[in-house]
Amino acid sequence: MDVSGRTYPQLALDLQLCFPLYAATRAVTKRYVTLLKGTGLTYPQYLVMLVLWESEEPRSVTSLGHRLRLDSGTLTPLLKRLETAGLVRRDRDPGDERRVLVSLTGDGRALEEQVSGVPQQLGTSMGITRDEALALRDQLTDLVDHLDTAESS
Amino acid sequence: MDVSGRTYPQLALDLQLCFPLYAATRAVTKRYVTLLKGTGLTYPQYLVMLVLWESEEPRSVTSLGHRLRLDSGTLTPLLKRLETAGLVRRDRDPGDERRVLVSLTGDGRALEEQVSGVPQQLGTSMGITRDEALALRDQLTDLVDHLDTAESS
DNA sequence: CACAACTATATTGTGCACAACTCAATAGCG
DNA sequence: CGCTATTGAGTTGTGCACAATATAGTTGTG
Numbered sequence: 001m002d003v004s005g006r007t008y009p010q011l012a013l014d015l016q017l018c019f020p021l022y023a024a025t026r027a028v029t030k031r032y033v034t035l036l037k038g039t040g041l042t043y044p045q046y047l048v049m050l051v052l053w054e055s056e057e058p059r060s061v062t063s064l065g066h067r068l069r070l071d072s073g074t075l076t077p078l079l080k081r082l083e084t085a086g087l088v089r090r091d092r093d094p095g096d097e098r099r100v101l102v103s104l105t106g107d108g109r110a111l112e113e114q115v116s117g118v119p120q121q122l123g124t125s126m127g128i129t130r131d132e133a134l135a136l137r138d139q140l141t142d143l144v145d146h147l148d149t150a151e152s153s
Numbered sequence: 154m155d156v157s158g159r160t161y162p163q164l165a166l167d168l169q170l171c172f173p174l175y176a177a178t179r180a181v182t183k184r185y186v187t188l189l190k191g192t193g194l195t196y197p198q199y200l201v202m203l204v205l206w207e208s209e210e211p212r213s214v215t216s217l218g219h220r221l222r223l224d225s226g227t228l229t230p231l232l233k234r235l236e237t238a239g240l241v242r243r244d245r246d247p248g249d250e251r252r253v254l255v256s257l258t259g260d261g262r263a264l265e266e267q268v269s270g271v272p273q274q275l276g277t278s279m280g281i282t283r284d285e286a287l288a289l290r291d292q293l294t295d296l297v298d299h300l301d302t303a304e305s306s
Numbered sequence: 307c308a309c310a311a312c313t314a315t316a317t318t319g320t321g322c323a324c325a326a327c328t329c330a331a332t333a334g335c336g
Numbered sequence: 337c338g339c340t341a342t343t344g345a346g347t348t349g350t351g352c353a354c355a356a357t358a359t360a361g362t363t364g365t366g
Contacts, residue, residue, distance in 0.1 A: 006207060008269040015203050017286045018181055018275070020293040022200070023222050025178040026323075027300040028171055033324095044352060047175070050168050054159060062314060069176050072315050074353050081351085098314040098361045116161040122171070127299035133170045136292055139285075140173040146280035147180040179353075186354095197322060215344060225345050227323050234321085251331050251344045 031125050035118050039111060045082055046115070048075070052088065053112045058103035060093070087111060184278050188271050192264060198235055199268070201228075205241065206265045211256035213246070240264060 006012060032043040041049065051067050052059065061075050079102055082088045087108035093099035123133065159165060185196040194202065204220050205212065212220075214228050232255055235241045240261035246252035276286065
């Protein structure tokens with residue numbers, strides 16, 4: 001890698017780490033488009049569905065946001081699209097009318113079986129073993145934790 | 154981690170790897186907003202500037218796109234904003250009128266010095282050593298390469 | 307009870323990403 | 337030379353992300 005001519009060689013590092021991270025996310029998202037074709041889900045919608053499938057109970061918008069680190073500005077329109085698609089219902093919590101509870105419809109629940117092969121297919125596409133995936137997960141999780149604490153300083 | 158109750162436990166893995174990757178990219182992007190405040194650059198704009206700073210010659214839109222894996226639909230409006238900000242110029246290549254050559258202005262070149270501390274600050278925020286960063290970079294690069302070849306199949 | 311502080315969601319505006327498409331310019335070929 | 341195929345950039349439309357703001361509902365306090 002040629003960095004010899006740069007006035008500020010340290011800037012090359014940003015292209016070397018931050019760019020691959022950025023590119024990897026877009027590559028994964030792109031792969032999901034193919035894998036999720038037929039379900040009509042986008043990648044962020046799939047992540048929301050994963051959280052709902054893992055929950056026994058309906059979840060509020062804020063609760064989904066905490067799990068996925070997304071705010072209402074992103075989730076509200078996304079959830080409306082899932083509602084239009086007939087995969088979720090959105091009902092005001094009778095006990096606290098500020099809250100909107102998101103619950104799965106029959107179709108939404110049924111979709112889980114249809115995508116059950118996706119993680120396996122993606123694992124193959126990424127060309128890494130389960131152990132490598134778990135190690136990578138840990139590094140990325142650490143990174144997010146560090147950035148979260150750094151942001152508040 | 155409780156996955157015992159799931160009908161399809163393999164779906165938990167997508168939340169365990171793909172979600173951290175997705176969250177890490179957004180956390181890094183968010184950190185850059187703070188670090189780049191004052192320059193007026195967004196994270197994708199900063200990446201474009203990094204490529205221009207590392208180039209001796211003006212680059213075409215396609216050439217920038219290959220380096221950053223972005224298409225003209227993303228780059229054209231982004232480059233127009235950089236042009237409006239006075240950081241780059243966009244001129245048709247006299248030798249091939251289809252091509253638009255992107256070159257740095259004096260202001261654009263001067264900005265390099267102003268952001269030269271950013272990689273160091275980000276490294277601190279991420280809480281990883283240079284060696285860890287390079288190892289992570291290699292894993293992510295491998296991942297992108299695998300996904301690229303998988304996509305075409 | 308009145309009312310200020312707080313909470314949960316929704317809305318608005320900006321900026322990516324990317325697929326699909328258009329259009330102008332160029333290259334290649336008979 | 338004339339015609340077709342290709343290439344490079346731009347446009348359009350959809351769907352995130354997220355900051356900033358608005359609004360309705362709730363809670364705590366005097």
